[in-house]
Amino acid sequence: MNDHVAIRRMLALAAAGALEPNEERLVAAHIQSCAGCAAELEEWQLLTGGLRRLPTPQPPASLVERARARAEARLAEEAEYRWHRGVMIFLVFFAWALTLMSWPLVRLVSGGLLGLLDPRLNQAWIGFAAFTTFVWLGGGAAAVLLSLRQRRERSLA
């Protein structure tokens, strides 16, 4: 492929301002001596100039207002959702910490008095802890499922 053909293939991109600087220099140098390519470049420039001057369709004012109102409502929903999620996470951690701390605390405060009342109670904390874990895992799974369902409903809305 000779230079003339190669340059001619670049002319559309030259008019679109999409050439590398070195390619632009090549085109500029070539059209100085090639009237055909200069005319062709002008044709491309007329076309790209026309594209740049196409009238911009305006969105209806009512559309912009509707979009604004819906987006603001969604923004408020998002903020509320994040707040609820934050509160829920805090409560979950708080409840877990309270649960885990409560039994050793009871034992400490009671000074073994409960053990005197029921000798089997010292071993019972393992069962209690297992029960608590089971309940919390169940609650956690329910919360996750609920959250997934809410998200699905929101995406369908």
Place this chain on the structure above:
Amino acid sequence: MGPENEVARLRRGDMDALSALISRYQNRLYRYLLRLVREPAEAEDLFQQTWLRVVEKIRGFDPNRNFDAWLFTVARNLAIDRLRRIQPESLDEPVSEDFPGGTAMDRLTSKEPAALDRVLERERSSRLAVALVDLSVPFREVLTLRFEEEMKLEEIAEVLGAPLSTVKSRLRRSLDQLRRRLETRYPGENWQ
């Protein structure tokens, strides 16, 4: 001034920033969507969906990225999903070449030269717009991003999720096809 300040405020949940961003981008976004889907009703729906998606995703937006490219990517993804649901043949349907506001001859009978120039300019623009919407989606998309949105090639590559070389080649082929169509439909005329 760029939209960085408004974007940062929107990420903190500021409603005024949302309103400012919608005002800033309303014309460009609507034009882009209209060029993609061609139907005003579809473009209007997508316009609203785009802003809802922006609100949902803005916290995940990297402030170091270009917001224009990100916004147009969001809009593009929604539009492409919509276009995929429409029957593919409807995308290639030739559009009407009638121009609104009476016949061309009616409008050309005006005696004022300035009015005549305006009419001719409008005619050329209409023909160009008709030829543009008649192109396939990838072609009219790259042309609108480059010449109407005046995006840099790198920004277009980001919106399209394609390498720069693909953008250049698509741009060249789009111009080529547009010119061929104009020459076929309106032989011997220029479209300045």
